[in-house]
Amino acid sequence: MDDDLDFVQINKIYLExxxxxxxxxxxxxxGWRMVEKEKPDxxxxxxxxENLDSGMALSQQVKGHKEYASTxxxxxxxxxxxxxxxxxxxxxxELKQLKVDEYCSKPIKPKALLEKVxxxxxxKPGLKKD
Amino acid sequence: MLKGAKILIVDDEQPIxxxxxxxxxxxxxLVETAEDGLAGLAKAKTESFDLALVDLKMPxxxxxxxxxxxxxxxxxxxxxxxxxxxxxxxxxxxxxKGAYDYIPKPFTPGELRTRVGRGLEKRSLMLxxxxxxxxxxxxxxxxxxxxxxxxxxxxxxxxxxxVTNRDRQVVLCNPAARHLLKVKRPLQMGEPLSNxxxxxEFRELxxxxxxxxxxxxxxxxxxxxxxxxxxxxxxxxxxxxxxEKENIIGAVTVLxxxxxxxxxxxxxxxxxxxxxxxxxxxLAAIEGYLDVILEGVGGNDPKAVHKIMERSRERTHGLxxxxxxxxxxxRMQAGRLAKEKEKIQIVPLLKEVVELMKGEALERRVTLxxxxxxxxxxxxADREDMTRVVTNLLDNAIxxxxxxxxxxxxxxxxxxxxxxxxxxxxxxxxxxxxxxxxDEFYRVKNKETRAITGTGLGLSIAKKIVEAHHGHIEVxxxxxxxxxxxxxxxx
Numbered sequence: 009m010d011d012d013l014d015f016v017q018i019n020k021i022y023l024e025x026x027x028x029x030x031x032x033x034x035x036x037x038x039g040w041r042m043v044e045k046e047k048p049d050x051x052x053x054x055x056x057x058e059n060l061d062s063g064m065a066l067s068q069q070v071k072g073h074k075e076y077a078s079t080x081x082x083x084x085x086x087x088x089x090x091x092x093x094x095x096x097x098x099x100x101x102e103l104k105q106l107k108v109d110e111y112c113s114k115p116i117k118p119k120a121l122l123e124k125v126x127x128x129x130x131x132k133p134g135l136k137k138d
Numbered sequence: 139m140l141k142g143a144k145i146l147i148v149d150d151e152q153p154i155x156x157x158x159x160x161x162x163x164x165x166x167x168l169v170e171t172a173e174d175g176l177a178g179l180a181k182a183k184t185e186s187f188d189l190a191l192v193d194l195k196m197p198x199x200x201x202x203x204x205x206x207x208x209x210x211x212x213x214x215x216x217x218x219x220x221x222x223x224x225x226x227x228x229x230x231x232x233x234x235k236g237a238y239d240y241i242p243k244p245f246t247p248g249e250l251r252t253r254v255g256r257g258l259e260k261r262s263l264m265l266x267x268x269x270x271x272x273x274x275x276x277x278x279x280x281x282x283x284x285x286x287x288x289x290x291x292x293x294x295x296x297x298x299x300x301v302t303n304r305d306r307q308v309v310l311c312n313p314a315a316r317h318l319l320k321v322k323r324p325l326q327m328g329e330p331l332s333n334x335x336x337x338x339e340f341r342e343l344x345x346x347x348x349x350x351x352x353x354x355x356x357x358x359x360x361x362x363x364x365x366x367x368x369x370x371x372x373x374x375x376x377x378x379x380x381x382e383k384e385n386i387i388g389a390v391t392v393l394x395x396x397x398x399x400x401x402x403x404x405x406x407x408x409x410x411x412x413x414x415x416x417x418x419x420x421l422a423a424i425e426g427y428l429d430v431i432l433e434g435v436g437g438n439d440p441k442a443v444h445k446i447m448e449r450s451r452e453r454t455h456g457l458x459x460x461x462x463x464x465x466x467x468x469r470m471q472a473g474r475l476a477k478e479k480e481k482i483q484i485v486p487l488l489k490e491v492v493e494l495m496k497g498e499a500l501e502r503r504v505t506l507x508x509x510x511x512x513x514x515x516x517x518x519a520d521r522e523d524m525t526r527v528v529t530n531l532l533d534n535a536i537x538x539x540x541x542x543x544x545x546x547x548x549x550x551x552x553x554x555x556x557x558x559x560x561x562x563x564x565x566x567x568x569x570x571x572x573x574x575x576x577d578e579f580y581r582v583k584n585k586e587t588r589a590i591t592g593t594g595l596g597l598s599i600a601k602k603i604v605e606a607h608h609g610h611i612e613v614x615x616x617x618x619x620x621x622x623x624x625x626x627x628x629x
Contacts, residue, residue: 013588014423014453017446021436034588058583086415115422118429 009039009066010054010084015114019052022118023125036062043070048079050129052121055085064106071107080128081107086114140251141166143258144186148178148204149193149220154243158191158220161247162254175199179207182215188261189216189254192237194228202235209236214264216257220245298372298393301379302344306331309388318372318393337362340374340391347376347389361396370397412579416460416593420453456591463595466526470599475523475606481516482524484549484556484627491528492547495536504539506532510549517556517627523603528558530596531623535562537590538621555609555626566617575613576601600625 010016011034020030031046033039035058043051051070055063063083070076083106097103097111109128112121145167149155152173159169170187172178176198182190190208194201205217219232219240229240238260241253292299298315302308307328316325321334335341343360362372373396379388427450430436431443469475492506499506528547535545539562548559567575571582579594581587604611608628615621 011583011588012419012423014426014449017449018423018426018430021430025435034585038585086419115418118426118435 009033009036009042009052009057009063011035011057012054012086015054019118019121022122026122028125036066039066040069043076043079047076050125051079051081052125053081053083055083067107080109080131082110082112082124082128083108084112084114084116140255140258143167143188145169145254146178146181146187146190147171148173148175148190148196148201150174150196151193154193154220157247158250161250165251167254175201175204178204182208182211186212187215189218189257191218191220191241191254194219194221194232202231205232205235205237214261214268216261218253218257298391300331300334300391300393301388302331302348302391303328303388304348304386306341306344306348308334315393318370318395320369337365339363343374343376344389344391347378347391348386350378350386362393364397370395371400372396409578413464416579417457420457420460420591423453424450424457452591456593459591460593460595463593463599466599467595470602470606475520475603478520478522479518479607480521482519482521483514484517484524484558485510485514487521487524488528488547488549488558491525491532495529495532498533499536499545502536502539503541504536504543504545506536506545506547508547511551514549514551514556515629517629519607519627520603523607527600527603527625528560530600531560531625534592534596535560535564535621535623537592538562538587539564543620551629553629555628558625558627559622561620561622563620566619567613567615567621568617572613572615576611 009032013034016032016034020032023030031042031048033042036053037058039051039053039057042048053063053066055061057063059065063085067081067083070079070081096113097106103109103111110124112124140162143166145162147155147158147162147169148171149158150173155171155173159171163169170181170185172181174196178190178192179199192201192204192208196204199207201219201221205219208215208217217237219229219237220243221228221232221240222243232240238257239253241249292310292312295312295314298318299310299312300308300315301310308325308331309327311321311325311334315334316322319334319336325334331341331344335344339360339362343358346358357375357377359373359375362374364371373394374391375394376389376391378386379390381387427446430446436442436446488508488510492508496506532545532547539545543563545563546559546561548557548561550557550559565586567582568584571580574580575582576597578598580598581592581594601611604625604627610626612624612626613621614624
């Protein structure tokens with residue numbers, strides 16, 4: 009989930025090449041519908057979509073729902089210190105507070121993102137690549 | 139001494155009058171004569187004399203009375219009494235009445251010359267003394283004026299001024315300084331500096347000025363941070379005050395409110411970081427697409443590759459547009475906006491832009507239509523700037539339109555304004571976005587605008603240009619129906 013069309017398209021290509029099935033959403037609202045419909049094994053989401061904290065609210069919603077509470081979330085953001093805001097969690101506790109499993113800043117190379125995806129999914133039992 | 143001196147001779151005895159006049163004018167004096175006191179006074183009233191020779195015994199106002207009248211006319215007039223009754227009493231009385239000297243009759247020409255000469259010398263000394271006295275009084279007055287003038291200047295200064303002596307006591311603190319330092323009460327002479335300067339940085343600065351650490355010290359400046367949220371940021375400059383032996387006898391500090399400069403600085407760095415961010419996004423996308431193709435990740439489907447290339451080109455185009463907008467902004471900031479104003483016809487300009495945008499419109503299957511009122515008055519504007527405004531509005535009207543949509547460009551006028559309208563049949567602008575629409579880098583973000591590239595600068599540039607022409611820009615919009623941008627340019 010990301011409102012950056014190009015980021016979604018590019019990473020979708022890389023992920024699909026590795027055999028993952030990828031569904032895309034471009035807003036938090038669309039994202040939640042997608043979660044309910046597709047029940048994904050992993051969610052990649054942007055922190056700031058239609059609103060400054062769309063991603064944050066959505067991750068709370070996902071983790072608060074018993075069916076998806078264990079779905080790993082990788083939060084991405086391009087807001088950084090130079091834009092005057094910094095949400096980067098400084099400790100595992102802060103990361104937990106954000107209700108995400110991993111947090112990383114954009115820009116990120118598709119290959120680096122792939123590695124993170126693989127690591128997050130490695131812990132999930134009963135998952136096999138198509 | 140006698141040359142040019144003006145002398146009045148008053149004596150009822152004609153032979154004496156004539157003799158005196160002859161002797162004195164022979165020496166170059168300008169002589170007038172009168173035969174009695176009344177006639178003498180009348181002469182003295184019409185012109186001024188340096189010296190008067192007055193006989194005491196005369197019909198029609200005697201010498202004593204004349205002396206008194208002459209003294210009131212000109213206190214510096216030298217009066218010499220001529221008397222045949224040379225007694226000590228009359229001489230004393232005459233001197234008491236203001237006579238400078240007396241000449242007993244009979245007298246010799248030599249005696250007359252000597253006495254008159256001495257009298258004139260006295261006269262010139264008196265005049266000199268009076269001149270000096272007047273000058274001194276004038277100088278004192280000027281000094282007093284100068285002092286109050288300096289005081290006024292110091293009190294009216296926008297910058298704060300504080301003078302402290304060696305004992306760190308405030309000897310001068312102007313109203314601006316009190317205002318900047320938030321001292322509400324009037325200050326007593328000699329209050330300790332710490333009463334005025336609450337922040338330690340200020341006191342340190344004054345210390346540095348009073349006891350400079352190195353030689354050749356001239357001035358030190360320090361930024362005084364604001365203590366509370368709305369306090370001003372101050373720049374303080376301190377310099378020692380020296381006496382004539384170059385001993386430091388105090389320090390003078392000038393305070394300036396630099397809050398606005400700091401704000402500007404902050405705004406500028408925010409802008410730079412926003413620009414960096416906006417430049418990075420499209421470049422990162424283009425790089426990503428290039429990687430996809432070069433690494434062959436996306437497979438070899440030519441259709442997919444073409445789609446990627448098209449999107450890359452679109453983002454490259456957007457990047458160039460951004461850079462062009464940034465250049466326009468830099469041109470605006472250098473104050474080069476609305477600089478080459480001339481009388482221009484708006485309709486041909488509109489037609490030109492419409493013609494230029496036809497290609498872009500065709501690509502998106504949008505038709506451009508133009509309606510202009512006949513005989514529109516000329517407007518006084520910068521042609522390049524106006525072209526930029528119309529281009530930006532048309533560009534948006536095409537980009538945010540629906541397929542097979544329309545754009546209407548209208549030009550009308552009334553007594554005060556020429557009105558240019560650009561109306562589209564596109565997606566419209568959500569209410570929550572309207573207020574920020576003209577902000578730099580602000581873009582409406584939703585499902586429909588996602589694939590549209592833009593810099594977020596077009597409307598902010600248009601607004602700045604229109605306002606630099608003392609015009610006004612406004613927008614009306616209905617969701618899913620379209621938007622109308624209206625530019626009013628004063629005649």
